[in-house]
Amino acid sequence: MKILVPVKRVVDYNVKVRVKPDQTGVDLANVKMSMNPFCEIAVEEAIRMKEKGLAEEIVVISIGPAGAQETIRTALAMGADRGIHVTTDAAVEPLAVAKILEKVVGEEKPDIVLLGKQAIDDDTNATGQMLAALLGWPQGTFASKVEKADGSLKVTREVDGGLQTVAIALPAIVTTDLRLNEPRYASLPNIMKAKRKPIDAKTPEDYGVDLSPRLEVLKVAEPPKRQGGVKVESVSELVSKLKNEAGVL
Amino acid sequence: MSVLVIAEHDNKTLNEATRAAVTAAKKFGGDIHILVAGQDARAVADAAAKLDNVSKVMLAESEPLGHKMAEALESLVLSVAGSYDAILAPASTVGKNFMPRVAAKLDVMIISDITAVESADTFVRPIYAGNAMMTVKSSDKVKVITVRPTTFEKAGDGGSANVETISAPDAVATSSFVSEELSKSDRPELGAAKIVISGGRGMGNGENFSMLEKIADKLGAAVGASRAAVDAGFVPNDYQVGQTGKVVAPELYIAVGISGAIQHLAGMKDSKVIVAINKDEEAPIFSVADYGLVADLFKAVPELEEELGKAGY
Numbered sequence: 186m187k188i189l190v191p192v193k194r195v196v197d198y199n200v201k202v203r204v205k206p207d208q209t210g211v212d213l214a215n216v217k218m219s220m221n222p223f224c225e226i227a228v229e230e231a232i233r234m235k236e237k238g239l240a241e242e243i244v245v246i247s248i249g250p251a252g253a254q255e256t257i258r259t260a261l262a263m264g265a266d267r268g269i270h271v272t273t274d275a276a277v278e279p280l281a282v283a284k285i286l287e288k289v290v291g292e293e294k295p296d297i298v299l300l301g302k303q304a305i306d307d308d309t310n311a312t313g314q315m316l317a318a319l320l321g322w323p324q325g326t327f328a329s330k331v332e333k334a335d336g337s338l339k340v341t342r343e344v345d346g347g348l349q350t351v352a353i354a355l356p357a358i359v360t361t362d363l364r365l366n367e368p369r370y371a372s373l374p375n376i377m378k379a380k381r382k383p384i385d386a387k388t389p390e391d392y393g394v395d396l397s398p399r400l401e402v403l404k405v406a407e408p409p410k411r412q413g414g415v416k417v418e419s420v421s422e423l424v425s426k427l428k429n430e431a432g433v434l
Numbered sequence: 435m436s437v438l439v440i441a442e443h444d445n446k447t448l449n450e451a452t453r454a455a456v457t458a459a460k461k462f463g464g465d466i467h468i469l470v471a472g473q474d475a476r477a478v479a480d481a482a483a484k485l486d487n488v489s490k491v492m493l494a495e496s497e498p499l500g501h502k503m504a505e506a507l508e509s510l511v512l513s514v515a516g517s518y519d520a521i522l523a524p525a526s527t528v529g530k531n532f533m534p535r536v537a538a539k540l541d542v543m544i545i546s547d548i549t550a551v552e553s554a555d556t557f558v559r560p561i562y563a564g565n566a567m568m569t570v571k572s573s574d575k576v577k578v579i580t581v582r583p584t585t586f587e588k589a590g591d592g593g594s595a596n597v598e599t600i601s602a603p604d605a606v607a608t609s610s611f612v613s614e615e616l617s618k619s620d621r622p623e624l625g626a627a628k629i630v631i632s633g634g635r636g637m638g639n640g641e642n643f644s645m646l647e648k649i650a651d652k653l654g655a656a657v658g659a660s661r662a663a664v665d666a667g668f669v670p671n672d673y674q675v676g677q678t679g680k681v682v683a684p685e686l687y688i689a690v691g692i693s694g695a696i697q698h699l700a701g702m703k704d705s706k707v708i709v710a711i712n713k714d715e716e717a718p719i720f721s722v723a724d725y726g727l728v729a730d731l732f733k734a735v736p737e738l739e740e741e742l743g744k745a746g747y
């Protein structure tokens with residue numbers, strides 16, 4: 186079995202981003218970048234499947250600026266086999282990403298495409314589902330458990346009411362939720378080894394996909410600021426304030 | 435202009451999030467139709483028909499639709515999509531699951547989790563865990579949108595639309611429902627509760643959550659949690675409030691033993707009144723709390739239960 190894992194380079198989850206004063210976006214200058222945490226979970230899951238003998242090859246792909254190569258290297262150091270870097274400085278929307286991935290799937294013919302459920306920068310939560318639709322594949326999104334059966338996967342999904350388990354025939358799309366696994370750190374020897382693993386350099390033109398955005402960003406603004414309030418001294422003061430001042434009890 | 439809203443429900447009752455989506459739909463002007471996709475979901479369709487401003491309800495029923503299978507929902511929605519300018523669904527785990535499929539098939543970009551409709555083509559949505567609000571203008575022919583339920587008023591009743599039965603698409607062979615494990619609770623649903631009390635890693639273990647449950651039962655509140663509390667196995671995944679869990683905006687949110695990471699704040703900072711109980715006075719949660727109590731929760735929470743009792747709860 187072959188697994189394709191698309192990964193995204195995003196602002197590190199520990200960074201609190203600032204909106205630019207001219208409201209054209211958020212300030213990304215000198216901000217720490219990392220692999221999207223959900224993508225890390227996807228890479229980890231693919232590696233575990235390989236370690237269990239369920240998969241033979243893991244191909245990692247990232248669509249993004251030059252720096253995305255580092256993200257691919259991180260995945261290779263964790264244990265993926267080779268990378269594909271589709272270089273572009275454009276802000277690529279999930280629809281265009283899905284279209285590029287559709288082409289890549291056509292070339293690579295993976296059995297599973299394993300992705301993060303959402304990227305923590307744009308918070309869209311759509312690429313996996315869009316790719317599934319374009320390919321006409323079934324999907325198991327927000328996965329907290331993935332089990333391989335004959336020709337299919339059993340995916341346990343985190344849903345609003347609890348957990349749902351679905352069976353999906355391969356080839357299929359799986360998107361990861363937080364509880365699927367805890368990603369490993371790459372060891373130093375593996376980081377060194379990853380330097381020699383191949384990364385194919387591609388451009389969006391190679392796939393003939395039109396990247397023009399469908400959503401024009403008119404403005405990016407600060408959310409309404411919340412004022413910190415007061416400290417209360419005791420529980421009885423708290424209850425009295427909630428009752429008499431805030432009127433919520 | 436006509437807008438299709440996909441109802442959120444559990445095959446028995448219409449979920450309140452649908453009412454929020456109808457309010458968002460109203461902002462487009464024009465006809466509002468509702469699609470109820472489920473199994474034995476007639477009662478849901480009847481409830482949807484009573485919604486204010488709704489002129490038609492379509493009901494499609496099948497086993498895969500009853501389980502909200504994304505593949506089935508995709509084909510159903512595509513079978514009726516042709517006549518609409520916009521298709522809206524609540525940004526629930528159901529909506530997030532199938533709506534991007536619909537968008538991809540229509541060759542349009544999904545507009546996820548909107549918090550405002552500025553006009554029929556311009557919307558506001560949070561990015562970076564709500565640390566920035568992005569206004570986008572869509573050039574697509576059809577707008578495919580998921581709606582953040584907490585930021586729109588709930589549409590009331592007053593309509594009397596017809597319910598029309600439409601045929602469900604054939605089941606897809608490649609995906610099937612296996613089982614589900616739903617949290618059972620007599621407490622209100624997290625997303626719709628007027629009061630939410632959440633616990634974090636500071637709770638120490640799952641048993642200690644019973645302290646919060648007692649208070650929840652006094653106040654008619656829902657119980658939530660931080661990711662750390664869910665990851666540690668204290669409570670099930672559906673308790674998680676935050677950027678990648680549930681977004682809540684109750685009248686009162688009580689955070690107990692939660693530090694206030696940006697990912698948690700993303701899910702609760704639009705609450706009307708926030709209370710934080712934390713023993714660390716430097717905890718970031720205090721910067722958004724209207725009322726902060728620096729205390730050991732194991733002392734403060736039982737006291738809170740007692741004080742509420744004295745106050746008549």
Ligand SMILES: Cc1cc2nc3c(=O)[nH]c(=O)nc-3n(C[C@H](O)[C@H](O)[C@H](O)COP(=O)(O)OP(=O)(O)OC[C@H]3O[C@@H](n4cnc5c(N)ncnc54)[C@H](O)[C@@H]3O)c2cc1C
Pocket residue numbers: 198222223305633634635636637659660661662663674675676677678679680690691692693694695696697698701711712713714717729730731732
């Ligand atoms: C991709 C990604 C997505 C995430 N999504 C979410 C999300 O949706 N929701 C979410 O909540 N988090 C999310 N997180 C995790 C988030 O970054 C934090 O790790 C998490 O919110 C911390 O939970 P916590 O506040 O319970 O734990 P901690 O940060 O460990 O805080 C525990 C708090 O309890 C206090 N405490 C301890 N003992 C006591 C006591 N006896 N009395 C009083 N106070 C006490 C401590 O002072 C501390 O402030 C996400 C992280 C990532 C990377």
